[in-house]
Amino acid sequence: MTLRDVTASAYREAVSALAVSAVGGLVAGAVLGGMRAELRAVPGLLVLVPALLATRGNVYGSLGARLATALHQGLIEPRFSTDDERVLRAIAAALSNGVLTSLYAATVAFVALTVLAQPVASLPTLWAIAAVAGVLSGAALTVAVVSVVFLGYRRGRNPDTLVGPIVTTTGDLFGLAFLVLAVRIVVGGPL
């Protein structure tokens, strides 16, 4: 292939997926742009945002990849059942890892801002926000990932190629929307 062919095919293969995820990113940005009151009310919250969003992506991307691999191997059935302990354990691990990592990120942010003598909310406030946001966005992302992977597989799609786009487009949006809700639950404000 010539340089021009390689460039054109690489561009064409990627452009639609990137455009869809950019639209998702802009919607998430609209939520972030609308949460200036919360960012002012909780000093240090903005410092936590990249870590919380990356954790959602890493944890639920991995849950989706794990379910996709298990479907391919015939270890699980593509329908949700409370009897399938394997799937339930994978979900429990994702939720607990997500919440633990969020609590850890809140602690690191608190320590870093205290050392830098920057304004920061109290550690229990940051912990409560990180935990509530972690549980709520985790529940929403679990439903999104499990249903897209199972439904996609039943309709003959490769679940491996569905996981990335669904997590990147819904992860930031759910992550930020439930962060706003968590701040309002913890420090007060209109729900």
Place this chain on the structure above:
Amino acid sequence: MSDWTVRSITRAMLPVLLALSTLEIGSGLVLGSFQSTLLAHPSLLVLVPVTIGTAGNLGSVLASRLSTSFHLGTLAFAATDDELAGNALATVSLALTLFPVVGAGAWLITAVTQGTDLALPTVVAVALTSGALLAALAVVVTVVATYAAYRFGLDPDDVVIPVVTNVCDVLGVIVLFLVVRVLV
């Protein structure tokens, strides 16, 4: 793989999650350092997730294409290699075409939801400049990471994509910070 227990999944994942979130707190601290500018100009705040996300995506798409070419044996680490140069050129072209639209979108969303705060050309210029710089950085990081994986005998699929995605996240915030300081 087949014995999924909460304990075994946690043992495999938690150390990586904690390391990556420590790295991400670094980018959060950069973000926090220009919080007052971001709060004064919500259209810049709207740009934050999409800039970080698109930078990570550009890196991960390039990384997975280079990994595949590498496995197929069609890749040579030389500037004259068409496979490498073409993929790098495509990454930069993707950034140059997507980021102006992203900037205009961020301006429009802000105008509709909370009124305009910066002129449309300013927001488009911030998005385009950040995007162009990030594409160039994504190419360098990805090529270096893929080459390093190859030299150390590691499978680029396992190492390169997570490293590139999270490094591009951090670079996304730093580049946005520098561009905003110069242009706004």
